Amino acid sequence: MRKRMRGVLLALALLLTPPAALPLLAVSWRPRIFVYKGFLSDDECDHLVKLGKKKMQRSMVADSQSGKSVMSEVRTSSGMFLDKRQDPVVSRIEKRIAAWTFLPEENAENIQILRYEHGQKYEPHFDYFQDKVNQALGGHRYATVLMYLSTVENGGETVFPNAEGWESQPKDDTFSECAHKGLAVKPIKGDAVLFFSLHVDGVPDPLSLHGSCPVIEGEKWSAPKWIRIRSYEHPPVPKETEGCSDNSARCVKWAEAGECEKNPVYMVGADGLPGNCRKSCGVCDS
CATH class of the missing domain: 1.10.10 (Arc Repressor Mutant, subunit A)
Known part of the structure; x- marks a missing residue:
């Protein structure tokens, strides 16, 4: 009875809380995109950047036919992958992602750390796969949690050019030219974006097309976490x-x-x- 009452009181508190005070914002329903303000602390962001700096290499993309990682001018950032649960901070973040998304930790890939320097970008692309090789390991990427580890002075927005009704998003001159071509989310240290690449019935959503705008001023650090439709850690035995x-x-x-x-x-x-x-x-x- 007490647990039920606490749940009712919590629900009432959320209903009575002013919208500006809530950390979670729904920015689109087609595709489904949400922003969690302050998902990471400054210390957590700095910790992930420190881990990433140790092993940075040129970012790759998955070949649409073979599934192999190849270099492409479509993606010009540098990056590396962390080990799962490699330290208490990483483990805590992974658990928080699972709690937010309601998706099991074992379905998620390792956190990737990315660095975008001046002029670097990632052209619009889908997170679900076109090749059979990557689909066989845990299936399509169902959801993406993109964490911003730094605030970019100019540029570097995450843009969704196919998002329904993106033209109505208010934008001023602080948005880059690239960001004016779709629904855009500014990279702010500690914030995280959750978006879904598949519909709830498992069908790929073409509206989930997204890219990273070129960095104009400053440096962009981010950490994507991709979550598959099935277990990534323990794939079924054929x-x-x-x-x-x-x-x-x-x-x-x-x-x-x-x-x-x-x-x-x-x-x-x-x-x-x-x-x-x-x-x-x-x-x-x-």
């Missing part, structure tokens, strides 16, 4: 499946939406990894 069936009641809908071709590893299967919608994709005899 095994042959018998018969012809679907593993989800939504398979028919997904197949009608073209997911058999867009997401073949999950839907049909590959290299001994059983597909989840073989029947609806018509690749076996029922």
Whole structure:
């Protein structure tokens, strides 16, 4: 009874709290984008930057065919990956991300530390995969938590050019030219952006296209954390499946939406990894 009363009081407190005092802001519903003000402390930001400086290398992108990491002018930053739970600070941040997103820690990739210097950027791209190799390891990236580790004086915004209604976002001359081409979030030290690359039914969301605007003045440090639809730490052991069936009641809908071709590893299967919608994709005899 006391726990229930505390829950009611907490809910009332949130309802009565002025909007400006709430740390979480919904900036878009198509795609789903949220900003958590002050998600990291200054000390946590500085700690992650210190860890990142030790092993910085030129950032890579995933090749759309082979899935291999390749160098590209599309992405000109430098970066490195931390180990999961490599120290108490990193572990605490990872737990906080899981609590905010309601997604299990084991589905998340390692935190990446990125540095963007003057003129460096990341052209608009999707976080879900086009290749079969990356899809096989934990499936698509479902959500991204992008943490800002520094405040950029000018430029460096995260921009969503396909976001619905982005033209109505108020912008002044403190936004860069790049930021005027979509819904934009300014990089402010300690803030974090959560956005979803897939719809709630698991279908990739093309509105989630996003990029990092060129840094005009200052230096941008950020830390993305990608979260998959399945366990990334403990992927299922491939095994042959018998018969012809679907593993989800939504398979028919997904197949009608073209997911058999867009997401073949999950839907049909590959290299001994059983597909989840073989029947609806018509690749076996029922």
